[in-house]
Amino acid sequence: MSKHDFESANTMLTDLKNSFDVFLKNDVSSKTEFKTDFGKEVTKIFDENQDNPNAKKLDFQYKKIIQIANDIQHLKSVNDDTLPDWLEDELESVFKKIKDLLKILEEELN
Numbered sequence: 001m002s003k004h005d006f007e008s009a010n011t012m013l014t015d016l017k018n019s020f021d022v023f024l025k026n027d028v029s030s031k032t033e034f035k036t037d038f039g040k041e042v043t044k045i046f047d048e049n050q051d052n053p054n055a056k057k058l059d060f061q062y063k064k065i066i067q068i069a070n071d072i073q074h075l076k077s078v079n080d081d082t083l084p085d086w087l088e089d090e091l092e093s094v095f096k097k098i099k100d101l102l103k104i105l106e107e108e109l110n
Contacts, residue, residue, distance in 0.1 A: 004045055006106035010099065012038035017095050020069070038062075045105065054108065058101045064094050 016038045042062045049055040068091050075082075 009041045054104050061094050061098045
């Protein structure tokens, strides 16, 4: 039996991505809470596997998502309607990296 439920983590990641899609389409008045179930799972995986380089990468990539969200929130708060394409591309890239890391960690830790 696995210590971590990677299937649920992937579902949580998909839910998080969907909430970001909504966040990108809405105005700044509809703030999204980033203390997510996925974030809690990332913290748990990292805390229990701190020596694992892929757990460290997962934690870093999740923090990157939070920073990108903060950057987007800032652009929206100053009424900058132009969201740079590279920022959306980077967000998509980070989600893909996290999905790949979850698959690697599932294989390593099970």
